[in-house]
Amino acid sequence: MGWPYRKLVRPIIFAQEAERAHNFALTSLATVARDQFLSDIVGKIFGSPELPINLFGLRFPNPVGLAAGMDKFAAAVPAWEKLGFGFCELGGVTWHAQPGNPEPRMFRAPADEAIVNRMGFNNDGAEALAQKLAEWKAAGRWPTHPVGINLGKSKVTPLDQAAEDYARSFGTLQGLADFFVINVSSPNTPNLRQLQDKAALDEILAAVQEINHMPSRESKVENRESAPRPSIFDPRPILIKIAPDLSFNAIDEILELAEQRHINGIVATNTTITRPKTKDPSTQKIYAETGGLSGKPLRDHSTQIVRHIYRQTKGKLPVIGVGGIFTADDAWEKIIAGASLVQVYTGMVYEGPSIAKAIVHGLIEKMKKTGVHDLSQVIGNSVK
Numbered sequence: 139m140g141w142p143y144r145k146l147v148r149p150i151i152f153a154q155e156a157e158r159a160h161n162f163a164l165t166s167l168a169t170v171a172r173d174q175f176l177s178d179i180v181g182k183i184f185g186s187p188e189l190p191i192n193l194f195g196l197r198f199p200n201p202v203g204l205a206a207g208m209d210k211f212a213a214a215v216p217a218w219e220k221l222g223f224g225f226c227e228l229g230g231v232t233w234h235a236q237p238g239n240p241e242p243r244m245f246r247a248p249a250d251e252a253i254v255n256r257m258g259f260n261n262d263g264a265e266a267l268a269q270k271l272a273e274w275k276a277a278g279r280w281p282t283h284p285v286g287i288n289l290g291k292s293k294v295t296p297l298d299q300a301a302e303d304y305a306r307s308f309g310t311l312q313g314l315a316d317f318f319v320i321n322v323s324s325p326n327t328p329n330l331r332q333l334q335d336k337a338a339l340d341e342i343l344a345a346v347q348e349i350n351h352m353p354s355r356e357s358k359v360e361n362r363e364s365a366p367r368p369s370i371f372d373p374r375p376i377l378i379k380i381a382p383d384l385s386f387n388a389i390d391e392i393l394e395l396a397e398q399r400h401i402n403g404i405v406a407t408n409t410t411i412t413r414p415k416t417k418d419p420s421t422q423k424i425y426a427e428t429g430g431l432s433g434k435p436l437r438d439h440s441t442q443i444v445r446h447i448y449r450q451t452k453g454k455l456p457v458i459g460v461g462g463i464f465t466a467d468d469a470w471e472k473i474i475a476g477a478s479l480v481q482v483y484t485g486m487v488y489e490g491p492s493i494a495k496a497i498v499h500g501l502i503e504k505m506k507k508t509g510v511h512d513l514s515q516v517i518g519n520s521v522k
């Protein structure tokens with residue numbers, strides 16, 4: 139499907155404004171997601187073979203996940219598994235519902251296979267997301283793969299009240315997903331990235347972990363139910379998503395905090411505010427837009443950050459590698475640099491709905507060639 143998508147489908151999609159095309163794709167997938175018959179057909183065409191990996195006490199059927207931002211409203215939760223993804227990260231969600239930045243706010247740069255976006259966390263708020271997730275569960279359409287949620291800060295919440303904002307969203311959603319990602323790295327909420335500073339981040343991590351490990355909540359439930367603690371209040375794995383624009387020193391401070399606060403992993407990386415050089419006038423125009431850049435130009439830098447984290451933590455802190463992954467080669471690069479899992483956003487826009495399956499197939503081929511049977515044997519292999 140890769141070639142037909144690029145040559146036949148993509149030109150039609152790219153004739154539409156980027157956010158319109160995104161919304162059309164999501165609406166179509168939501169229709170698929172609600173219907174068992176359509177889901178089964180999509181699963182037959184796009185489903186990935188198994189390439190399992192166990193992490194955070196969860197079983198991932200393959201290491202290729204959907205990155206945050208694609209399904210902000212949990213509109214198509216069951217569809218991502220049918221498209222061959224080994225996990226999905228929903229959101230970003232904030233405590234307060236908010237419209238995001240004015241449109242247009244998503245721009246393609248096809249010559250560089252990149253996107254610039256300044257969405258600004260458009261979402262319906264944590265309570266609405268919780269309701270949507272509960273609906274998928276009640277309809278019996280919950281996917282079998284792990285589901286994560288990306289947590290952002292509401293625009294109206296001042297920075298010094300950020301911890302409470304994240305903690306409220308987390309407390310509302312804790313029982314409804316398998317892992318959570320604290321996003322302090324979006325360039326599109328004013329000053330959000332200041333929350334990567336040690337003191338501010340520590341406050342957020344402390345507040346979220348307090349709820350995550352709240353004994354009173356557990357015992358209350360135990361007393362009421364007079365049964366073993368239901369899994370909805372089990373502590374969830376918590377990860378931090380970082381920007382590619384941080385210095386290695388700043389990353390090292392985050393890694394220290396992560397250890398102190400028992401954080402389970404790092405998602406590296408979000409979009410970058412930097413721009414590569416280009417002579418192409420239409421690309422220059424897109425790069426002049428305010429926002430975060432994703433896609434091919436981000437690939438090697440985010441890989442370097444994955445490698446740095448793996449080296450610094452001696453491979454002890456799992457990394458989800460994200461940024462510019464289009465092919466199995468790109469995913470392999472991230473994995474041998476130290477990523478236990480990878481995620482894709484922009485690659486799907488350019489390569490189409492078969493991207494996860496193509497990457498998983500390619501990874502299996504590479505493992506055969508290398509003579510390894512288990513993906514965990516490959517992680518960090520290029521790091522000396």
Ligand SMILES: Cc1cc2nc3c(=O)[nH]c(=O)nc-3n(C[C@H](O)[C@H](O)[C@H](O)COP(=O)(O)O)c2cc1C
Pocket residue numbers: 205206207208210229230231244253255257259288321324379407408409431432433434436460461462463481482483484485
């Ligand atoms: C339109 C758009 C919206 C995004 N929204 C979010 C978001 O809400 N939260 C987040 O952590 N990352 C968000 N991202 C960043 C992606 O999850 C990913 O980290 C980044 O795009 C790099 O991966 P890629 O090169 O595969 O796109 C968004 C990216 C795009 C292009």
